[in-house]
Amino acid sequence: xxxxxxxxxxxxxxxxxxxxxxxxxxxxxxxxxxxxxxxxxxxxxxxxxxxxxxxxxxxxxxxxxxxxxxxxxxxxxxxxxxxxxxxxxxxxxxxxxxxxxxxxxxxxxxxxxxxxxxxxxxxxxxxxxxxxxxxxxxxxxxxxxxxxxxxxxxxxxxxxxxxxxxxxxxxxxxxxxxxxxxxxxxxxxxxxxxxxxxxxxxxxxxxxxxxxxxxxxxxxxxxxxxxxxxxxxxxxxxxxxxxxxxxxxxxxxxxxxxxxxxxxxxxxxxxxx
Amino acid sequence: xxxxxxxxxxxxxxxxxxxxxxxxxxxxxxxxxxxxxxxxxxxxxxxxxxxxxxxxxxxxxxxxxxxxxxxxxxxxxxxxxxxxxxxxxxxxxxxxxxxxxxxxxxxxxxxxxxxxxxxxxxxxxxxxxxxxxxxxxxxxxxxxxxxxxxxxxxxxxxxxxxxxxxxxxxxxxxxxxxxxxxxxxxxxxxxxxxxxxxxxxxxxxxxxxxxxxxxxxxxxxxxxxxxxxxxxxxxxxxxxxxxxxxxxxxxxxxxxxxxxxx
Amino acid sequence: xxxxxxxxxxxxxxxxxxxxxxxxxxxxxxxxxxxxxxxxxxxxxxxxxxxxxxxxxxxxxxxxxxxxxxxxxxxxxxxxxxxxxxxxxxxxxxxxxxxxxxxxxxxxxxxxxxxxxxxxxxxxxxxxxxxxxxxxxxxxxxxxxxxxxxxxxxxxxxxxxxxxxxxxxxxxxxxxxxxxxxxxxxxxxxxxxxxxxxxxxxxxxxxxxxxxxxxxxxxxxxxxxxxxxxxxxxxxxxxxxxxxxxxxxxxxxxxxxxxxxxxxxxxx
Numbered sequence: 001x002x003x004x005x006x007x008x009x010x011x012x013x014x015x016x017x018x019x020x021x022x023x024x025x026x027x028x029x030x031x032x033x034x035x036x037x038x039x040x041x042x043x044x045x046x047x048x049x050x051x052x053x054x055x056x057x058x059x060x061x062x063x064x065x066x067x068x069x070x071x072x073x074x075x076x077x078x079x080x081x082x083x084x085x086x087x088x089x090x091x092x093x094x095x096x097x098x099x100x101x102x103x104x105x106x107x108x109x110x111x112x113x114x115x116x117x118x119x120x121x122x123x124x125x126x127x128x129x130x131x132x133x134x135x136x137x138x139x140x141x142x143x144x145x146x147x148x149x150x151x152x153x154x155x156x157x158x159x160x161x162x163x164x165x166x167x168x169x170x171x172x173x174x175x176x177x178x179x180x181x182x183x184x185x186x187x188x189x190x191x192x193x194x195x196x197x198x199x200x201x202x203x204x205x206x207x208x209x210x211x212x213x214x215x216x217x218x219x220x221x222x223x224x225x226x227x228x229x230x231x232x233x234x235x236x237x238x239x240x241x242x243x244x245x246x247x248x249x250x251x252x253x254x255x256x257x258x259x260x261x262x263x264x265x266x267x268x269x270x271x272x273x
Numbered sequence: 274x275x276x277x278x279x280x281x282x283x284x285x286x287x288x289x290x291x292x293x294x295x296x297x298x299x300x301x302x303x304x305x306x307x308x309x310x311x312x313x314x315x316x317x318x319x320x321x322x323x324x325x326x327x328x329x330x331x332x333x334x335x336x337x338x339x340x341x342x343x344x345x346x347x348x349x350x351x352x353x354x355x356x357x358x359x360x361x362x363x364x365x366x367x368x369x370x371x372x373x374x375x376x377x378x379x380x381x382x383x384x385x386x387x388x389x390x391x392x393x394x395x396x397x398x399x400x401x402x403x404x405x406x407x408x409x410x411x412x413x414x415x416x417x418x419x420x421x422x423x424x425x426x427x428x429x430x431x432x433x434x435x436x437x438x439x440x441x442x443x444x445x446x447x448x449x450x451x452x453x454x455x456x457x458x459x460x461x462x463x464x465x466x467x468x469x470x471x472x473x474x475x476x477x478x479x480x481x482x483x484x485x486x487x488x489x490x491x492x493x494x495x496x497x498x499x500x501x502x503x504x505x506x507x508x509x510x511x512x513x514x515x516x517x518x519x520x521x522x523x524x525x526x527x528x529x530x531x532x533x534x535x
Numbered sequence: 536x537x538x539x540x541x542x543x544x545x546x547x548x549x550x551x552x553x554x555x556x557x558x559x560x561x562x563x564x565x566x567x568x569x570x571x572x573x574x575x576x577x578x579x580x581x582x583x584x585x586x587x588x589x590x591x592x593x594x595x596x597x598x599x600x601x602x603x604x605x606x607x608x609x610x611x612x613x614x615x616x617x618x619x620x621x622x623x624x625x626x627x628x629x630x631x632x633x634x635x636x637x638x639x640x641x642x643x644x645x646x647x648x649x650x651x652x653x654x655x656x657x658x659x660x661x662x663x664x665x666x667x668x669x670x671x672x673x674x675x676x677x678x679x680x681x682x683x684x685x686x687x688x689x690x691x692x693x694x695x696x697x698x699x700x701x702x703x704x705x706x707x708x709x710x711x712x713x714x715x716x717x718x719x720x721x722x723x724x725x726x727x728x729x730x731x732x733x734x735x736x737x738x739x740x741x742x743x744x745x746x747x748x749x750x751x752x753x754x755x756x757x758x759x760x761x762x763x764x765x766x767x768x769x770x771x772x773x774x775x776x777x778x779x780x781x782x783x784x785x786x787x788x789x790x791x792x793x794x795x796x797x798x799x800x801x802x803x
Binding site: 017018021022023024025026028029045046047103104105106107108111112113114115116117118119120121122123125126127201202205206209210217220221223224225229232233236239240241242243244246247248 | 287288289290291292295310364367368369370371372374375376377378379380381382383384385386387389390391461462465466469470473474481484485487488491493496497499500503504507508510511
Binding site: 423425426428429431432433434435436439443444447448450524525527528531532 | 591594595596613614616618619620622624627628630631632633641642644645673675676693
């Protein structure tokens with residue numbers, strides 16, 4: 001927001017500068033995590049130095065337990081995501097295709113959406129105990145909504161003229177969906193999948209922490225109660241890294257697939273995405 | 274009022290029809306239920322009345338809402354306070370972006386064990402969990418909102434030598450507010466979730482605490498009633514938020530409507 | 536060159552170069568001119584002539600690469616309090632979350648006036664631009680022409696010595712443009728303010744100005760400083776049908792055509 005200057009830049013490209021700045025930020029953060037416990041400002045019992053955490057992390061990656069836990073989390077995430085996307089698409093197109101159905105269900109959707117998924121934890125525990133199904137209940141419930149909402153936006157965005165044309169050419173419902181509704185809905189669906197992927201991962205790990213199902217979350221809870229603080233932080237970092245990969249990956253995928261879809265897209269809240 | 278719009282009573286009828294039908298279906302389908310985990314809706318409703326309309330209900334509802342409010346408001350203030358300078362400075366943004374990207378990817382409930390280490394099992398821990406979870410949508414959306422401030426308006430502000438404080442109150446904050454509200458809305462649901470989770474872990478009161486108690490003691494109708502209560506609270510908070518947003522962002526809704534009309 | 540001994544505005548050898556990692560663009564090579572107190576000077580030129588860049592440098596919004604802008608004897612380094620700018624994009628230059636009244640009053644808030652005087656200025660400014668009864672409306676509830684009037688009122692209320700206008704009527708329909716052009720001349724005479732008016736519309740520049748500075752293509756220099764010897768009392772109907780109007784218009788038009796072909800005055 002300041003007035004542009006008239007300097008001429010040296011040979012480094014702008015992109016490299018951005019990378020360097022970001023790297024500096026991360027390095028600074030790591031340095032902070034190293035200095036704070038070592039200087040005693042924060043007790044190293046609560047926050048081990050960064051180097052200790054990294055060492056613990058490397059050690060964990062040697063153990064099979066680590067990879068099993070990681071696999072469990074990703075398994076719950078993936079299965080839950082697939083279920084919620086399928087459900088969201090099917091139900092979304094079914095509801096969205098008819099104005100009457102959409103109006104009728106609008107209030108129900110708006111009522112159910114804000115219900116926190118964690119409210120279902122006790123129910124899931126009673127029904128499934130600490131098995132993966134408990135996690136799936138939470139994951140699917142939470143990640144279903146973003147997909148549904150986005151698909152509904154997408155179906156709403158379908159050009160009515162195109163639909164009329166399709167209908168007047170005698171295209172049946174199925175063909176209409178395939179040639180008219182689906183292409184318009186696709187960009188919205190991608191946004192929904194991106195949002196759902198992030199939510200699904202969070203809920204998967206959350207339920208592992210809360211319900212004790214196998215996975216990264218359980219490792220974190222166990223190491224905390226067992227006093228293996230450095231290992232606990234190591235798992236926290238892994239959770240963060242997986243989250244970053246999922247977020248960044250989903251965004252990149254969305255961008256790539258939508259490079260040729262110049263549409264106005266709305267995010268979860270109806271603002272420009 | 275546009276012509277052809279159905280009357281208010283008709284709209285209410287449509288709005289309530291499906292939920293009413295679903296509830297009725299649930300009521301009758303579960304009427305003779307012997308299933309331990311899915312008691313008749315009637316039993317649940319009776320339990321709800323007994324449990325949550327009694328004077329002791331406050332002992333559980335109030336602490337939950339207080340923790341939530343403190344955590345949410347603190348997260349909102351922090352998120353906006355940090356988001357504005359980060360949004361305004363490209364360099365600051367470049368430096369902090371990877372770190373923020375990482376921190377926001379950590380599922381907040383994961384921090385409950387971490388925060389238990391630091392803050393024990395008391396209210397501070399719960400408030401901190403809520404803050405840590407709720408701050409990200411607010412912060413990131415504030416950054417986006419500040420970045421998207423209109424350049425022409427920025428030049429107007431500069432050309433009329435409008436001072437820093439006035440610039441904040443009359444340009445930056447209102448300009449970014451639609452996007453900020455998007456973040457606040459996302460934080461609302463996150464805050465409720467974290468309030469419940471932190472209470473499930475270590476608490477002596479609160480709705481989450483009650484929920485877990487009922488589950489552990491197999492008090493099933495009570496458990497369901499607590500679930501329904503959470504749902505109602507979620508809906509109520511969402512409605513209150515929407516009313517607040519409509520009040521503050523009245524100008525924005527008017528603006529978008531006039532743009533759409535063109 | 537027309538100019539008093541102590542000009543209101545003095546632009547001396549202005550040069551502006553945009554540079555980034557990949558290339559350098561010389562937008563303005565060498566522009567010098569003076570504007571006397573109370574003059575109405577138009578700046579006209581082909582697209583890409585750096586007119587907006589020039590105006591922004593004068594307004595203190597952009598730092599020149601070399602050269603000086605001097606306003607009332609003081610060099611301009613940042614937006615000076617004696618200047619007000621009216622931008623082309625009226626829709627984006629008004630705050631959509633404020634009423635018309637608050638939009639006009641905002642720049643006055645820090646001018647350390649008491650509330651009574653401020654209200655007076657706002658009222659007078661809105662009356663001067665012929666806007667009645669819109670004080671509580673929001674800008675987006677008004678038409679384009681009315682929005683630009685609000686922006687002009689805001690500039691007028693600021694009581695500037697120099698009024699800079701950057702193609703303010705380019706995005707407005709022809710009928711509204713004619714009304715606004717007349718409004719500018721009326722305001723200019725009444726307030727006795729110095730006006731620098733940038734436009735790409737040759738007719739408009741001749742109709743409005745006492746002088747017209749014709750800009751070349753980038754790297755920009757002044758092609759010619761044309762004195763407009765039309766009568767002071769101007770009307771859309773009569774002035775535009777005068778023979779002299781046609782001559783001046785034709786002359787500037789051919790200058791612009793030369794500019795488009797890359798012709799430049801010698802020693803540029």
